[in-house]
Amino acid sequence: MLLERKNxxxxxxxxxxxxxxxxxxxxxxxxxxLVSRHEADLEKVIEAVRGNGQAHTxxxxxxxxxxxxxxxxxxxxxxxxxxxGVVNCAGVYGPIGATDSVDVGEFAxxxxxxxxxxxxxxxxxxxxxxxxxxxxIVNYSGGGAAGPFPNYSAYSVSKVGIxxxxxxxxxxxxxxxxxxxxxxPGFVVTRLHEQTLEAGAKAGKVFLQKTKEQIASGxxxxxxxxxxxxxxxxxxxxxxxxxxxxxxxxxxxxxxxQDRLRKEPDFAxxxxxxxxxxxxxxx
Numbered sequence: 001m002l003l004e005r006k007n008x009x010x011x012x013x014x015x016x017x018x019x020x021x022x023x024x025x026x027x028x029x030x031x032x033x034l035v036s037r038h039e040a041d042l043e044k045v046i047e048a049v050r051g052n053g054q055a056h057t058x059x060x061x062x063x064x065x066x067x068x069x070x071x072x073x074x075x076x077x078x079x080x081x082x083x084x085g086v087v088n089c090a091g092v093y094g095p096i097g098a099t100d101s102v103d104v105g106e107f108a109x110x111x112x113x114x115x116x117x118x119x120x121x122x123x124x125x126x127x128x129x130x131x132x133x134x135x136x137i138v139n140y141s142g143g144g145a146a147g148p149f150p151n152y153s154a155y156s157v158s159k160v161g162i163x164x165x166x167x168x169x170x171x172x173x174x175x176x177x178x179x180x181x182x183x184x185p186g187f188v189v190t191r192l193h194e195q196t197l198e199a200g201a202k203a204g205k206v207f208l209q210k211t212k213e214q215i216a217s218g219x220x221x222x223x224x225x226x227x228x229x230x231x232x233x234x235x236x237x238x239x240x241x242x243x244x245x246x247x248x249x250x251x252x253x254x255x256x257x258q259d260r261l262r263k264e265p266d267f268a269x270x271x272x273x274x275x276x277x278x279x280x281x282x283x
Contacts, residue, residue, distance in 0.1 A: 001028055001029035002028045002029070002230055002231075002233075002234035002235075002236065003025055003028040003029050003030035003084075003085075003230065003233055003234060004028070004029030004030075005029060005030075005031065005054065006029070006030050006031065006084035006085060006233070007030070007031050007033065007080055007082065007083050007084050007085075008025050008030040008031070008032055008033070008083075008084060008085040008086075008087065008233060009032075009033040009034075009035060009076075009083060009085070009086050009087070009121075009125065010022050010025070010032060010033070010034055010035065010086075010087045010089060011035040011036070011061075011063050011086075011087070011088050011089055011090040011117070011121055012035070012036060012088075012089035012090030012091060012140075013032075013034035013035055013036050013042065013045055013058075013089065014034070014036035014037075014038045014041035014042050014044075014045055015036075015038075015041060015190070015191065016089075016188065016190035016191065016192075016222060017089050017140065017185055017188055017190065017222045017225055017226070018036070018087075018089035018090070019045055019048075019222075020222035020223055020225065020226040021087055021089060021222075021225070021226045021229050021230075022034055022045055022048075022049055023048060023049055023226070024223065024226035024227060024229065024230050025087075025226075025229070025230060025233065026049035026052045026054070026056070027052065028230050028234075029052060029053070029054065030052075030054065030085075030233075031054035031055055031056060032049060032054070032056040032057075033056075033057055033058070033059065033076065034046065034056065034057070034058040034059070035058070035059050035061050035063065035072070035090070035121075036058070036060065036061075036090070037060060037061070037062050038060075039058075039060045042058040042060065043058070045058070046058055059072050059075075062113075063088075063090045063113065063117035063118075063120060063121055064109070064112040064113040064116060064117045064120075065120075066116075066120050069117075069120040069121055069123075069124050070120075070124050072124075073124035073125050073127075073128070076125070076128060077127070077128060080128060081131060082128055082129075082131035082132040083125060083128035083129050083131070083132060083135070084129075084132045084134075084135065084136065084233070085129075085135065085136040085137070085138070085233040086121060086122065086125055086129065086136070086137050086138070087137075087138045087140075087229055087233070088117070088118040088121055088122070088137075088138070088139045088140055088162075089140050090113065090114075090117055090118075091113065091114045091117075091140065091143075091155075091158075091192075092109070092110055092113050092114065092155075092192070093110070093152065093154075093155050093192045093195050093196075094106055094107060094109065094110025094111075094114075094152075094154030094155050094158075095107055095110070095154055096151055096152060096195060096196065096199040096202050096203050097151055097199065097202040097203075098150075098151060098202075099153055101202070102153070102154070106154070107153070107154040110154035110155060110158055111154060111157065111158050111161075113158075114155065114158035114159065114162070115157075115158040115161045115162060115165070118139055118162050118165065119165060122137060122139075122165075122169060126173075126178075129178055130176050130178065133177070134177050134178075134179070134235060134238060135173075135176070135177065135178035135179070136178070136179050136180075136232060136233045136234075136237070137166075137169065137178065137179070137180040137181070138181055138182070138183060138229050138232045138233060139162050139163075139165070139166050139180070139181070139182040139183070140162070140182070140183055140185065140225075141159045141160070141162045141163050141166075141182040141183065141184055141244060142159060142183070142184035142185055142186070142246075143155050143156055143159040143184075144156025144159060144160065145159040145160040145162070145163050145182075145184065145244065145270075146184065146244070149207075150204055151202060151203055151204045151207070152203075152207075160270070162182055163182050163244045163270050164270060166180050166181060166182040166242065166243075166244070167242045167269060167270065170241040170242030170243075171242065174241065178241075179232070179237060179238065179239070179240060179241040180241055180242060181232050181237075181240060181241060181242070181243045181244075181245060182243070182244045182245070183225055183228055183229060183232070183245055183246075183247055184244065184245065184246045184247065185220065185222065185224070185225035185247050185248075186219075186220035186224065186225070186246065186247055186248035186249070187210075187214045187219045187220050188219055188220050188221070188222045188225065189214060189215050189218065189219035190222075193211050193214075193215060196208060196211045197211065197212070220247075220248045224247045224248050225247040225248075227247075228245065228247045228252055231252065231253075232245075237258075239262045240258065240261045240262055242265075242269065243261050243267075243268040243269065244268055244269060244270065245261075245268055250268070
């Protein structure tokens with residue numbers, strides 16, 4: 001039981017990857033605080049994870065609103081002695097299409113929910129995390145963070161921002177014993193991809209076809225990302241921090257790979273490839 005009696009908060013917990021993470025954490029003995037904007041769905045998740053001997057609660061919160069997240073954090077501080085882990089799964093695709101064609105307000109909303117929402121949750125819950133013996137933060141990235149994702153700029157920009165935020169916090173919180181990592185879950189078939197089908201040609205021919213193929217094949221199981229998340233929340237991952245890890249493609253269960261994550265600062269991180277941090281690129 002890797003997470004027995006640990007208090008874990010999960011955003012975006014009402015569906016998709018967040019739901020898979022909630023089930024995986026409950027199976028490992030965690031006590032969950034589930035966060036989403038959809039109360040009816042959260043009630044169903046509570047029923048789905050009930051029975052592991054721990055108490056679970058939920059909060060209906062829009063993580064894109066700083067005041068709502070601050071209020072939630074204040075409420076949790078009154079109830080909990082500490083928080084052992086936070087998983088930021090909440091996210092939206094935002095507008096789909098070329099930069100000069102998308103709605104400016106929708107673009108800003110995607111950044112607000114995906115990037116600022118992740119920041120708000122971390123910012124307001126860090127005092128509780130610092131009370132734990134070894135706090136853990138797992139942020140969900142992917143979606144073009146490792147490479148260009150044309151026609152999905154709001155989404156991809158927010159996701160690459162999450163990776164850099166993760167790296168920064170990992171360095172800032174090292175002395176506090178808090179490990180911070182980001183996960184790329186792979187092409188998990190969720191409700192988000194219905195937007196691609198609806199967008200049609202605006203999504204771009206290549207990604208539209210890829211989406212159709214992935215949906216037809218079933219895509220990558222959300223359970224793979226959930227399993228990695230459990231590992232990153234557990235003491236087995238102590239010392240692994242500031243990393244951007246692919247759930248389906250990285251051999252993260254391999255001990256040698258885990259050693260590289262602990263020992264090599266530039267490994268599994270956002271860096272330039274040409275030279276080494278601009279070395280040898282004289283004008």
